[in-house]
Amino acid sequence: MTVRPAGFKRCLGNLVSNAGRFAKSIAITGHRDHRWLTITVDDDGPGIPAAMREEVFRPFLRLDDARNQDEVGTGLGLAIARDIARSHGGDIILSDGPLKGLRATVRIPV
Ligand SMILES: Nc1ncnc2c1ncn2[C@@H]1O[C@H](COP(=O)(O)OP(=O)(O)O)[C@@H](O)[C@H]1O
Numbered sequence: 001m002t003v004r005p006a007g008f009k010r011c012l013g014n015l016v017s018n019a020g021r022f023a024k025s026i027a028i029t030g031h032r033d034h035r036w037l038t039i040t041v042d043d044d045g046p047g048i049p050a051a052m053r054e055e056v057f058r059p060f061l062r063l064d065d066a067r068n069q070d071e072v073g074t075g076l077g078l079a080i081a082r083d084i085a086r087s088h089g090g091d092i093i094l095s096d097g098p099l100k101g102l103r104a105t106v107r108i109p110v
């Protein structure tokens with residue numbers, strides 16, 4: 001399938017770097033069927049409470065006690081990643097993952 005390379009790289013890069021900041025282990029899968037390219041990024045970090053999983057896509061929103069105050073972050077990573085997924089006709093959703101932390105799922109139509 002065809003993607004815009006720079007945007008697609010940034011989309012996945014933002015998700016993977018979030019996972020890398022909060023977790024020790026990251027698992028990435030990719031799967032394509034007749035309709036969708038589906039990529040999952042799982043981590044074993046603290047996750048995001050279900051009630052906050054849409055909020056965190058808002059620009060500049062970063063979760064409190066700023067888990068990593070010393071880390072550089074703008075609160076734009078998820079907003080940008082979702083914009084890019086949507087500009088490819090897809091989306092990103094957050095859920096519980098098999099590693100106990102967060103699962104970010106990117107889905108782009110084929
Ligand atoms: N994999 C993750 N595990 C736990 N919390 C996360 C994860 N990814 C994002 N978050 C939370 O969502 C907030 C927003 O993420 P993001 O938009 O990428 O901004 P930033 O990384 O600059 O803080 C983060 O500040 C963090 O609180």
Ligand SMILES: [Mg+2]
Binds near residue numbers: 014018077
């Ligand atoms: Mg980020």
